[in-house]
Amino acid sequence: MKILVTGGAGFIGSNVVDRLILEGYNVVVVDNLSSGKRENVDSKAKFYEADIRDSRISEIFETEKPEIVIHNAAQISVRDSVKDPIYDAEVNIIGSLNILELCKRAGVKKVIFASSGGTVYGEQKIFPASEDHPLSPISPYGVAKLAVEKYLYYYYFNYGLKYVSLRYANVYGPRQDPHGEAGVVAIFCSRLVEGKNPVINGDGKQTRDYVYVSDVVEANINAIECDFVGELNIGTGKETDVVELFYMLKEISGKNDVEEVHGPPMEGEQRRSCLDYEKAKLVLGWEPIVKLEEGLKLTYHWFKEIFKGGKYNK
Ligand SMILES: NC(=O)c1ccc[n+]([C@@H]2O[C@H](COP(=O)([O-])OP(=O)(O)OC[C@H]3O[C@@H](n4cnc5c(N)ncnc54)[C@H](O)[C@@H]3O)[C@@H](O)[C@H]2O)c1
Structure with missing residues (x-):
């Protein structure tokens, strides 16, 4: 099975790529190396230096025809999103939308999205927060992650593009x-x-809520084969x-x-953040180790x- 990983030269993405290669998947990485490093990418993965906002990404989808897309590429700084919300939205909303449009056109079966449980809930009222907690992000970064989740639902509802949005704690x-x-x-x-x-x-x-990267990788692996569609917290409680x-x-x-x-x-x-992972345990059989x-x-x-x-x- 062919899996395309955006942001696969970054911290989480490259750890996911290493494991996908070990599991025998055919892996394609798309990354503009703005914060990622070429040397992070396993030599067995095919690497494209490209920006998710660039229309040329469509050629990569046409050539590679991935079945699954793991979407990690993002502007990751909450503080930078406050300083420059427009840039944050360009990468994290428009860039993501570009990827989702291409997924629709290329007949991708599933998208696994790196969302943020640390920001989509905003200042939590309940600890730990489950996925049903009110969604009131207090940063442009959190707003963008939530917007992408809404677009994911839109593509699923209208075009059957399955998705799992993994709401990470602090990885x-x-x-x-x-x-x-x-x-x-x-x-x-x-x-x-x-x-x-x-x-x-x-x-x-x-x-x-600090979650170790190998546990996050495991959640991605489990999400590939699961039937669940929707949002899941990935944290430790x-x-x-x-x-x-x-x-x-x-x-x-x-x-x-x-x-x-x-x-x-x-x-x-944000003052406090902590995620309830019971749903991921139920639908992915996932627990932090x-x-x-x-x-x-x-x-x-x-x-x-x-x-x-x-x-x-x-
Ligand atoms: N690290 C955490 O605690 C955490 C928590 C919640 C969510 N996330 C999300 O997980 C994902 C990965 O984050 P990370 O911590 O590994 O950060 P990272 O910066 O190491 O990884 C992001 C990768 O995306 C690439 N990238 C950025 N903009 C791009 C663009 N326009 N086009 C193509 N590639 C681009 C970067 O070069 C980098 O390799 C991000 O979506 C982030 O928002 C991370």
Whole structure:
């Protein structure tokens, strides 16, 4: 079976691609390398450097005729979406719409979409949030993810294009970019291995639900064959605040001289986020396997290896 992965050179996408190759799928990657890296892409996957907004993508669909599309390509920074909501919408809404139109025309059977459980619900009223929680995103990024879910339903209802929208919690693990604003685990790990002190935004009591990338990959694999159509939370149901995360990583790194340093709070940052994954358990047979402590160790050691000899530079 042929699977096209947009954003397949990025953090989550490339981890998904590695597993698809292992499972014997025929994999095509489309990525404009704006944040992804060519070296992340398994050499057994066919790679196209292309932008999802570009009309030339239609040639790739015509040539490759994928049966499944895993759509990961996106502008991923919540803060950048606030600074420039138009750019965010161009990539995350119009780019996605371009992909969905091509899926319809090429007769793609299913789309698996990387949505965001951390943003589509907005400030949660219930913890953890199930998929029935009110949808009130408080960032353009969250609004765009929700808009794409509505388009997915539209294409399913009118054209029978099946979809699974995986609403990820905060994903962390090897290959996450430590240079951006997103991904506190990657940022803290990279600072620790560089011998710098991590800086906690505000009081550090903001919570997130941290899910390890191999668990997210597993959800994608299960979504390929499932009959379910709709939205599924992919998280752990556990909240961890940034101060707790800092002390866990401090211990893992063994850097006893590192101190709890606080910077200014991030304006408009969501306070708490935590996802109920019961539905994914029911329809995908999916559960998070990797405990936070274990995932943080794996991630920290990956960063340590990669930073040796200054290999990981932007
Ligand atoms: N990391 C998380 O915690 C998280 C949480 C929820 C949802 N997501 C979603 O998961 C997906 C993957 O995120 P990630 O964390 O791996 O980030 P990432 O930046 O590593 O991956 C995104 C990839 O998309 C590519 N890309 C960006 N714009 C593109 C364009 N216009 N055309 C083609 N390619 C383009 C980038 O080069 C990159 O390889 C995104 O859709 C993101 O919104 C991530």
